[in-house]
Amino acid sequence: MAGEKIDATQMLRKLVAFDTTSRNSNLDLIDFVRGYLDGHGVKSELVFDHGGAKANLYATLGPREAGGIVLSGHTDVVPVDDQDWETDPWTLTERHNRLYGRGSCDMKGFVACSLALVPELLERGLKEPVHLAFSYDEEVGCLGVHSLIAHIIEHHPKPRLCLVGEPTMMGVVDTHKGIRSYVTTVTGLEAHSSQTQIGVNAVMVAAELINFLGQMGEDLKAQGDATGRFTPPYTTLSVGTIEGGTAVNIIPRHCRFAWEYRSLPGTDAEAPIRRFEDHVTRRVLPALEEKAPGIAAITTVPRSVTPALKPDPGSLAETLAKALAGSNETQAVSYATEAGIFQVHGIPTVVCGPGDILQAHRPNEFVSIEQLEACTTFLRRLADRVCVA
Ligand SMILES: [Zn+2]
Known part of the structure; x- marks a missing residue:
């Protein structure tokens, strides 16, 4: 495939440039992601909202068979209205090893790392599918992901587990409110x-x-x-x-x-x-x-x-995420994510992603380069398990 190769930081720069504040359409971003995946021979399925102005995206890399690992992220961000930003929130700006921009931490960072790894996953050859599941309207009550999961359950064999990349400083979160x-x-x-x-x-x-x-x-x-x-x-x-x-x-x-x-x-x-x-x-x-x-x-x-994420000790998701993160511990967080919704549908799920939730929703939101690298390392370890070579 003659698809474009873009590293995680460059990918994040592109994603941040789309103003996907929840009140706006996310279709420009979705079109960009779909075009990028197309370039690598990966077809995307879109699940639109009622008005057709927003869409979830679902794409499968590797064999079309049962199981597989879902990498889940939301594409929308919270507003910058009335916030005092030192840089343009829609232009990823590097300062002191930090990348500033709205959504850099919550949670385009994880989406960027996942997308950047696509060419490598394809080149190495997948023996188990990896699914990309990107939603809209998470920040206004996890509204979009319901139809995305319904689409997955209706049209595809059930994935084996799901990793939601909300910011946890790459710690494994097994429960939230x-x-x-x-x-x-x-x-x-x-x-x-x-x-x-x-x-x-x-x-x-x-x-x-x-x-x-x-x-x-x-x-x-x-x-x-x-x-x-x-x-x-x-x-x-x-x-x-x-x-x-x-x-x-x-x-x-x-x-x-x-x-x-x-x-x-x-x-x-x-x-x-x-x-x-x-x-x-x-x-x-x-x-x-x-x-x-x-x-x-x-x-x-x-x-x-938004349902709580219940601890499920020893679940496939927890076991895998701990191994990839090189950690024996799990954490509890008080913010909610889409993870509880995947779990309700019988898909073992944990939360693990780059950046600190304390940066989320604030002016001068950033993700550190070190956290993006840690996420890429985590995903490469995933590749080691699911790839042939
Ligand atoms: Zn988020």
Whole structure:
């Protein structure tokens, strides 16, 4: 094949140059990756979102047979809005052995290392397939990967295991928390603010509900973490945004807030939402309905569901990743990844990738050259196992 050879840093430079902030299309990046793989004789399958503006990419290197190892990454990045960057976030910039740019760490670094290794994997000849699985909309609730995994399960034999390359400083992460996120909307009854006896104040009802969530957060904290592996050692709950009301002298009709909780693996992830809904239905709503029948309402709509990654000691994924990383240890992290979703579909999965999660989502995000090299070493060891030569 006369495909282009691009080293990991150059590949990262190309990937970072695409502004794949989750609100944008990722198709320019996907087209580039598809063209690159095409050049090496590797066909890609795309799984589009409903509007056709974004796509997941799935490509298999080597024999078309059961099993194989999935290298998984997301192509989207978080916004740079209101962040103070010292360099252009879309131009990979090297300073003091660090490569700065949005997504350099989270997680185009891993995607770049995987892509850069493609020519070598093909030249050495694969005896077991290696699958590239690149998703969209991870940063807004792991939304894209669901259809990607569904596509894999429907059209291909099940892969043997999956490695998700989110930044772990190349440590092997065998467990992470799960996320449930919701938007709660309170509809009240507008009135002049001097006539509180006839209005239903949506903002004040929302405040009550948020107060209840605060109490739930305290209770979850008190329940703790039996494994002692997580920081912080409990399920966390947080309200992230709130909006409502029109003017100080109008009793507000509308208030909406977005909230989430991050559950420890092995706990009942539905329990907090059940408790909240129960509180709403039994304690809050009846009084409102009495005051404004047929008008007052409280609705809670799920925004995203990301399952926790459960520890699976001795799994194929854990065993392989430890061997490739040259490590006997596994770690727990509090951020969620797509790994839990692969695991739910019966594919043993761990997280292991270059860069430090502390750099993610911040201005002046970077990945060190040393971490990219460590990732390439890790993937070369993978090649030693799956290649003929
Ligand atoms: Zn990420």
